[in-house]
Amino acid sequence: MSGRSFRSVFMVASCAGAALGCYLVSLRVASERAALERVETRIVLAQRDIRLLQTEIGTRGRLAQLERWNVKVLALSAPSADQFLDGGFALAKMVAPRGKVDLDAPVVLAAAPAGGPRPQVVGRQQPQQDPDEGVSASQMLHVASLKREVRPEPKAAPSPAAAKPAPEPAADRPVTAVKAPAPKAIAKAKSAASDPLAPLGAAAKPNKLAAAESRDSGRKQ
Amino acid sequence: MNAPTSALVAQRPERLRLVGQRRQILAVMHQRLMFGMLVYAGVIALIVARILFLAAFGDHAGRKVGITALIPERGDIVDRDGQPLARTIDAWTIGIHPTRIIGDRLDIARALARLMPERDAATYFAMMRSGKSFYYLRRRASPELVEAVNALGEPGLAIDREPDRLYPQTSLAAHVIGYTDVDGRGTAGIERAFDEQLSSPATRGGPVTLSISSRIQQALEHELLAAMTTYSAIGAAGIIMDIHSGEVLAMTSLPQLNPNAAGKGSEEARFNRATLGVYELGSTFKPFTLAMAMDSGVVRSMGQLYNCPASLSIGRFSITDTHPFKRPCSVAEIMKESSNIGTAQIAAQVGAARQRAFLEKMGFMGTVGIELKERARSLTPGSNWGEIATMTVGYGHGIAVTPLHLASGYATLFNGGIYRPATLLKIDRTHPAGKGRRVFSEETSYKMRALLRLVVTQGTGKKADAPGYRVGGKTGTAEKLLGGRYTSSAVVTTFAGVFPMDEPRYVIVAMLDDPKATADTYGFHTAGWNVAPVVSRTVSRIAPMLGVRPDKRREPNLAEVLPFVRATED
Numbered sequence: 072m073s074g075r076s077f078r079s080v081f082m083v084a085s086c087a088g089a090a091l092g093c094y095l096v097s098l099r100v101a102s103e104r105a106a107l108e109r110v111e112t113r114i115v116l117a118q119r120d121i122r123l124l125q126t127e128i129g130t131r132g133r134l135a136q137l138e139r140w141n142v143k144v145l146a147l148s149a150p151s152a153d154q155f156l157d158g159g160f161a162l163a164k165m166v167a168p169r170g171k172v173d174l175d176a177p178v179v180l181a182a183a184p185a186g187g188p189r190p191q192v193v194g195r196q197q198p199q200q201d202p203d204e205g206v207s208a209s210q211m212l213h214v215a216s217l218k219r220e221v222r223p224e225p226k227a228a229p230s231p232a233a234a235k236p237a238p239e240p241a242a243d244r245p246v247t248a249v250k251a252p253a254p255k256a257i258a259k260a261k262s263a264a265s266d267p268l269a270p271l272g273a274a275a276k277p278n279k280l281a282a283a284e285s286r287d288s289g290r291k292q
Numbered sequence: 293m294n295a296p297t298s299a300l301v302a303q304r305p306e307r308l309r310l311v312g313q314r315r316q317i318l319a320v321m322h323q324r325l326m327f328g329m330l331v332y333a334g335v336i337a338l339i340v341a342r343i344l345f346l347a348a349f350g351d352h353a354g355r356k357v358g359i360t361a362l363i364p365e366r367g368d369i370v371d372r373d374g375q376p377l378a379r380t381i382d383a384w385t386i387g388i389h390p391t392r393i394i395g396d397r398l399d400i401a402r403a404l405a406r407l408m409p410e411r412d413a414a415t416y417f418a419m420m421r422s423g424k425s426f427y428y429l430r431r432r433a434s435p436e437l438v439e440a441v442n443a444l445g446e447p448g449l450a451i452d453r454e455p456d457r458l459y460p461q462t463s464l465a466a467h468v469i470g471y472t473d474v475d476g477r478g479t480a481g482i483e484r485a486f487d488e489q490l491s492s493p494a495t496r497g498g499p500v501t502l503s504i505s506s507r508i509q510q511a512l513e514h515e516l517l518a519a520m521t522t523y524s525a526i527g528a529a530g531i532i533m534d535i536h537s538g539e540v541l542a543m544t545s546l547p548q549l550n551p552n553a554a555g556k557g558s559e560e561a562r563f564n565r566a567t568l569g570v571y572e573l574g575s576t577f578k579p580f581t582l583a584m585a586m587d588s589g590v591v592r593s594m595g596q597l598y599n600c601p602a603s604l605s606i607g608r609f610s611i612t613d614t615h616p617f618k619r620p621c622s623v624a625e626i627m628k629e630s631s632n633i634g635t636a637q638i639a640a641q642v643g644a645a646r647q648r649a650f651l652e653k654m655g656f657m658g659t660v661g662i663e664l665k666e667r668a669r670s671l672t673p674g675s676n677w678g679e680i681a682t683m684t685v686g687y688g689h690g691i692a693v694t695p696l697h698l699a700s701g702y703a704t705l706f707n708g709g710i711y712r713p714a715t716l717l718k719i720d721r722t723h724p725a726g727k728g729r730r731v732f733s734e735e736t737s738y739k740m741r742a743l744l745r746l747v748v749t750q751g752t753g754k755k756a757d758a759p760g761y762r763v764g765g766k767t768g769t770a771e772k773l774l775g776g777r778y779t780s781s782a783v784v785t786t787f788a789g790v791f792p793m794d795e796p797r798y799v800i801v802a803m804l805d806d807p808k809a810t811a812d813t814y815g816f817h818t819a820g821w822n823v824a825p826v827v828s829r830t831v832s833r834i835a836p837m838l839g840v841r842p843d844k845r846r847e848p849n850l851a852e853v854l855p856f857v858r859a860t861e862d
Contacts, residue, residue, distance in 0.1 A: 090344075097348040118362050126379055130460040134510040149833040152760025152842030 365455035366476055367489065367496035369469055371506045372541075372718045376460055376499075377469050378483065378551075380476075383432040383456035386441050386449065390420045390427070393448030397421065400446055404429070407440050420448075432456055457483075463548040465509045467564040468502065468540075468664070468716060471551035480554070480562070482716065485663045501718045503539035508532055511833040512542045516802060519826045520546050523807035523817070529565035529695045530826075531801045532834070535703035535790065537725045538712040540662070541798070541838075543567075543696070567660055567667045570692040571803065574770030575630045575752075575819075576788040577688030579740055581639045582627060583705055584650045586736045590641045594624045594743065595856040604633045606680055611636050614818075622856040627743050628751035630767065632687045639686025644677050647685060653731045654704055654711055660696045661713030661726075668694050688768060695786070699801040702788050706796040709737040741848040745793040749850070750857065756787055756824035758831040760842025765789025765800075765827065767819035772806065782806045785819035787827045792840050794848040802826045 141147055156162050369378035386408075393400065401416035408430055419427050430437065431454075438451055457472045470481020478487040482500065489495045512530045520528045528546040533539065545565040549557040563569065585591040600617035603610045615629050626634030639647065651657055651672075660667045671692040673681035684690035696714060704711040709732030717723045744764035747753045752767045768786040771778040786803045790796045804823050813821040835842065 094344065094347055097344075101347065115362050122362070122379075123381060126376065126381055126458060126460055129376060130458070130462075133461045134464060134506055135462060138510060138514050150836060151832070152758075152844055155760075155836075155842050 363493070363497045365496075366457065366472075366491055368499035369482055369490075369502060370499045371465075371502050371504045371509075372539075373505060374501075375506050377465060377502065377504070377506070379458050379460065380455050381458050382453045383458075384435065384438045385431045385452050385454050386429045386433050386438065387452065388419065388427050388429055389425060389448045389450055390422060391425055391448075393420055393446060395446050395448075400444065400449075403444055404441075407437060426450070459551045461506060462552060463550050464506060464513065465502075465504050465542070465544065466549040466551045466554075467545045467566065467666075468504055468543050469551060470664075471554035480666060481551075481564075481664060485665050501720075502716055503534075503541060503718045504543070504716065505541050505837075507837055508834045509542040509544065511837075512800075512802075512830050513544045513546070513548075515826050515830045515833070516544060516804075517546055517548070519802075519804060519807075519822060523804060523810060523813075523822045525804040525807040525822075527560070527565055527569075527805035529569065529801075529803045529805075530830075531566055531695055531699040531799075532830075533699045533703055533714060533799045535707040535796055535799050536712075537719045538700070538703065538714045539719055540696075540699075540714050540716050542834075543716075545569075564664070564666045565695065565803070565805070567662060567664055567694050567696050570668050570671055570694055571784045571786075571805075572689050572692050572770040572773075573695070573698055573784065573786045573788075573803075574688040574768035575632075576698055576766050576768035576786050577686070577691070578627060578630065578635045579705060579744060579766055580650070580654070580701060581635055581642065581647075581686040582623065582743070583732050583736050583740055584642050584647060585638045586739060587650075587732050588642060588646055591623055591638060593856075594739070594853045595622050597622055598626065598634045598637050600626070600631055600633050604636060606636075606683060609680055611683065622858075624743060624746060624853040624856040625858065627766075628746050628857060630747075630752050635687045636683035639683050640679060642682070642686070644679070644682040647682055648677060650731065651685075651691075653729065654701050655713070656691070656693055656697055656701065660694050661700065662696060663716050667696075670694070670697060688770060695801050695803050698786070698788050699799050702790060702799045702801070704731050705740055706737060706790045706799065708734045739852065741793050741796065742850050742852045744790065745848045745850060746853050746857065748789070752818075752820045753787065753789075753824050755820055756789055756827040758791070758828045758835065758842075760844045761831050761835045761840060762792040762794055762843075762847060763789050763827065763831055764791070764793035764796075764848070767824060769818040783817055785817070785823045787819055787823045789827050789831070791831055791835065792846070794846050797840065798838060800827055800831065802830070 156165075364380045366380045368376055368380075370376050397417060397420045398413075401413045401420060404416045405411065405413035429449075433441075441449055442451055455476065457476060459466070459469065459471070466481075468481055470478060470483035470485075472483050473479050476491070478484040478490065482502065483490065486500050490500060512532060516528045516530045519525070528544075530542065530544045531540060532542040534541060543566050545563070547558070547561045549561040554562065582591060597620040600613070600619065600621040602616045602618050603612045605611075611632050613629075613631050613633050615631075616633075617625065617629070617631065621629075621631065621634055623634075623638070625631070626638070648657070655661055656670055657672060659669045673685065673690055677685075681690050700711070700714050703714075709730055710728040711731045712728040713726045715723075715726060719725050741764060744766060745762065746764075747766055748757050748764050753765055756765055756767075757763055765788055768788070770784045770786070771780055772782040772784060773779075774782055784803060784805055785807055786801065788799070788801045790799050802823050804826075807817050807822045809815045809817040809821075
């Protein structure tokens, strides 16, 4: 009896509850949407500000102004044709040591067999020892090729200092090598350094690299 | 028993009647109540439905309408790299409502004169007493000034924001971009030509992308302006174009114009010499004549000889050269030394009809093909196109064209012989290149390369050479008509060049209007002395930006022309 009489009340209450629920959902959606719109508006406003600032920066740094500064202060000019290089090889060629012709250097015949007649050494050197003792024909042979493995690695050098010969006196090294026969490895490294055709090796290596290499060799020892 | 009964009986009908009436009344009342309730319920249901609808789909009180996307009042104009060349920003304006002023007018006038000294206090005071409703005091005012004016605290002073057109690069490419009037309508240049697109709400959200490159434009403007100042020329024009697509990378006209204050510029400054000015461009026409002759089979070899006396008399005219050969000379020599006599003979052989037909196909007979509205028709001999006219047109006299005509012509000559109208819009998916039409054969186009390179390596255009960039081109010095007579005291000097000549990609035209001789040019005012160096300097600046690699070992095939050039006597 009581249940039946309250049924309509329940119906109304559940209907009202459902309607309220729907309304709350839609209210929530509306508020989310409003928040989104606020964010969008802020984005647009920020974009407008960015645009304004960009315009201002662009106007202050306009090309005519930069040109005026360049004419008055910086004096930068367009690169000349010689400043453009074909690639890494052309760049490396510019820093390679120049092969200086040493008139006093021994004349070595390319076809001289290893056991054949000794190279004629002319000029200023006064051989304390027999020059043939320290220099073998294979050492005097200059390998005209880019194969790096032909050149012995300088890491066998006894000290870091020996591993990086200064590029300056490298040009006339063959003679000194002949004059005072050094340990074999150094002599080899030096003869390689004097080779103008040799790619950037131990001799022309920038100091940092050479130092790094000497450190390596030190660690190995 | 009866009596009460009778009484009862007698009373009953009365009661019954009453009960019936009551019932009727009640029923009516119920009906009315029900009706009223239904009406109320209906109204309430309507209101609830409306509220629910509004809650679900409607606006709410705090909602801001409007800004959901950044659409400017007028579209941007940007260059090919996206650098803004014209923008619309909100600028401050200061105005005055003389009728609404409360404070002491004299004090306000004095304060305004102190803040904005372009008018004096008396003028401000007169404005305030004039009784007019509104005056603009300053448009595009600086924020500091706006703050200071606001601090006066006078309600009659109106401070407002309104959209304003700003050209951030000031005078850069001013003649291309153009400018707008006070109401924001385009009155010149691209602003005028694309006014509809720039102002329509549907399209103004996106920018108009030009083919102009600001950096190249700046280089050209700077070098031309320097030359114009050095040689005291009254004007100058310059164009750089991509020969394959017809895109104009730079176009300038001097004297400069600041589009931010276009009204303050002189009439001379607002005039676009590159597309609106027509000039007799002189010897720069000679390559066209030769190409016509080669294409129509008149000239078959660079070694073909023509008699080049000291002067050539046709009727009552006589044609002379600055460096007369006085001997038979080859076609290559005619071009190298820019011989009028030789070229006139070649033109005469080509004939008026073919010359006209070629010029027509190259677009030289009508208005120049470009988007701008400021463009001119060329001036031609018209109906008077006889033999003499053919000869003079052959070396660029008697026909007046715009510098842009010339640039288009050189592009046609060196891109393989195909004419394409010049365009100021960047060529991309939305804007394809214009339809081309063949004018010269590919072979003719190829042969001209060596010839024009020869002019620069050995001929009149030596100063135009930019080492490594293989510039080829032709100088032109044309006498101006002053008072109906040609005079050698006033000339228009032009250089039309193409680079790199072994694989042509860009054409550059530079022109100086009435340059004067200086000590550095040894008293000469010919193109080889004043305008050719402009080309050299500009090319060495812009070519690296355009991706042209300098290479001193590359040249076009000069073996085609060198055998036909006699070594100079000295």
